[in-house]
Amino acid sequence: MARKKKERKLQLPDVILNEAKIEMISNREIIVDGCKGVVEYGENLIKLNIGELVLCLVGDNMIIESFDTGVAIIRGKFAEISFVS
Amino acid sequence: MIIQFLRYLFGYINFRAFGGFPDRFINLCTKEGIPLWNVRNINNNITASTTVQGYLSLHTVARKSGMRVISTDKVGLKYFLRKHKTRVGILAGLSVSVIVLSVLTQFVWSVSVVGNTTLEEDVILSAFEENGVRVGVPVSSIDNDEVASLVMSEIESLSWVSVNMKGSVVVIEVREKTEAPEIYDPSKPTNVIASEDGVILSIDVLYGNEEVKPGSAVTKGDLLISGVITHKDGTEKTIHADGYVKALVKKKKVSSGMDFSIYNIKKEKTRNLIFFFGLKIPLGTMLKDGYFTEHNSFIESDKNLLPVGIITQYGANISEEKATLDVSTEEKIALFSNALCVRELLEYSEIRNSKTVKQETENTVQYEISAQCEQEIGTLQEIYVEKTDDIQ
Numbered sequence: 001m002a003r004k005k006k007e008r009k010l011q012l013p014d015v016i017l018n019e020a021k022i023e024m025i026s027n028r029e030i031i032v033d034g035c036k037g038v039v040e041y042g043e044n045l046i047k048l049n050i051g052e053l054v055l056c057l058v059g060d061n062m063i064i065e066s067f068d069t070g071v072a073i074i075r076g077k078f079a080e081i082s083f084v085s
Numbered sequence: 086m087i088i089q090f091l092r093y094l095f096g097y098i099n100f101r102a103f104g105g106f107p108d109r110f111i112n113l114c115t116k117e118g119i120p121l122w123n124v125r126n127i128n129n130n131i132t133a134s135t136t137v138q139g140y141l142s143l144h145t146v147a148r149k150s151g152m153r154v155i156s157t158d159k160v161g162l163k164y165f166l167r168k169h170k171t172r173v174g175i176l177a178g179l180s181v182s183v184i185v186l187s188v189l190t191q192f193v194w195s196v197s198v199v200g201n202t203t204l205e206e207d208v209i210l211s212a213f214e215e216n217g218v219r220v221g222v223p224v225s226s227i228d229n230d231e232v233a234s235l236v237m238s239e240i241e242s243l244s245w246v247s248v249n250m251k252g253s254v255v256v257i258e259v260r261e262k263t264e265a266p267e268i269y270d271p272s273k274p275t276n277v278i279a280s281e282d283g284v285i286l287s288i289d290v291l292y293g294n295e296e297v298k299p300g301s302a303v304t305k306g307d308l309l310i311s312g313v314i315t316h317k318d319g320t321e322k323t324i325h326a327d328g329y330v331k332a333l334v335k336k337k338k339v340s341s342g343m344d345f346s347i348y349n350i351k352k353e354k355t356r357n358l359i360f361f362f363g364l365k366i367p368l369g370t371m372l373k374d375g376y377f378t379e380h381n382s383f384i385e386s387d388k389n390l391l392p393v394g395i396i397t398q399y400g401a402n403i404s405e406e407k408a409t410l411d412v413s414t415e416e417k418i419a420l421f422s423n424a425l426c427v428r429e430l431l432e433y434s435e436i437r438n439s440k441t442v443k444q445e446t447e448n449t450v451q452y453e454i455s456a457q458c459e460q461e462i463g464t465l466q467e468i469y470v471e472k473t474d475d476i477q
Contacts, residue, residue, distance in 0.1 A: 037108075037111075037112040037115065038107075038108040038111045038112055039108060040108050041107040041108040041111060041126055041131075042126060042129075043126045043127065043128065043129070047108075062125075062126075063123055063124060063125050064111070064121070064122075064123075064124035064125075064133075065122060065123065066120075066121070066122045067111060067114075067115055067121055067122075067124065068115070068120055068121075
């Protein structure tokens with residue numbers, strides 16, 4: 001906790017702080033920077049490991065547009081986004 | 086877009102993976118540095134794309150995650166060329182089109198003028214043509230600054246010229262000179278003289294000495310207001326005389342007849358020319374002399390005319406003969422001409438009374454208008470003064 005406070009004071013970027021940066025364009029596209037891997041990959045559910053949390057995406061026609069060097073771009077029609085610790 | 090192009094250039098493989106653990110498969114691919122894109126999960130069948138290099142290492146990863154991988158499609162330039170290697174025509178056509186396009190872009194495709202308000206575009210274009218800027222000349226042969234300065238010296242009404250090359254299109258930007266207004270110089274010594282014969286109705290002197298009175302008859306050139314003032318001691322001084330002098334002027338106008346001609350076409354011919362980058366290839370012969378017109382139909386692309394098209398030339402030998410008109414038509418023409426005369430009179434004067442007399446001969450009809458008009462007849466005439474040094 002004390003370390004995190006120090007890091008916050010240094011104003012380091014989120015990715016360096018081992019935290020994912022999530023960017024959404026409407027409910028059509030989501031860019032996850034700092035993705036550690038895929039936990040579950042189903043037809044209507046994708047679970048991504050983003051460090052301390054798991055990002056759950058529920059939707060239709062979901063495509064992993066690219067998954068490279070910790071950046072995942074997922075397109076589709078998202079119905080639900082949730083975080084599981 | 087660039088990534089898609091590069092992928093197409095280097096080639097990629099679409100594949101289908103099924104059975105086992107898809108999440109583990111994707112994670113292992115990332116770990117091994119195998120790029121994946123367009124990953125879809127349809128009924129637990131994963132479809133995705135990867136590079137050729139990536140596909141070769143994909144089987145090891147698939148085995149570790151318990152999946153089977155089947156290639157569905159190979160996409161890319163090299164696969165396209167391999168598929169169509171027997172079709173030499175496509176390759177030849179592609180090469181020829183690239184060569185033709187790269188050669189043709191070395192030449193001027195169109196020349197346009199912007200910024201001209203009163204000066205005709207054709208005048209500017211012909212001046213540039215004389216200095217080597219026209220459709221079909223090599224782009225490298227045009228020295229923008231030199232041509233601009235040459236045209237500036239040729240067309241005096243231009244104040245600024247710029248030649249801009251936008252690829253193969255030449256855009257000539259011009260600015261025209263603004264004519265300086267006539268300067269009213271009140272220090273210049275002048276007299277006011279009569280511009281017409283007439284009887285003075287009123288005289289309103291602003292500066293100078295009144296030389297005529299209302300009711301006086303004057304002839305053209307008579308002094309109306311003098312710009313020479315004589316002081317009591319006998320010395321004289323010249324000033325800028327000015328004023329308004331209105332006179333009753335007699336005017337006579339005869340409606341002149343109009344000549345009409347009939348044109349007979351003796352011989353006519355039409356021919357087409359192929360226009361290609363300034364080169365005109367005639368398709369047929371043309372009359373040696375006579376009346377000629379041209380109609381251009383060039384290929385249009387995105388509202389721009391390309392320097393490729395057909396020019397249709399029309400030539401004709403025409404003979405002209407004077408038309409003989411009947412009396413009623415002559416009379417209508419004379420009446421029309423008479424109306425024009427009245428309009429001309431009203432332009433500068435006010436008609437006080439007028440009389441129109443019809444003059445009829447065997448074949449012609451004329452109208453003569455005699456009118457008394459109120460008109461401003463005062464006009465300025467400069468007094469030329471020679472400056473001499475005062476003798477002490």
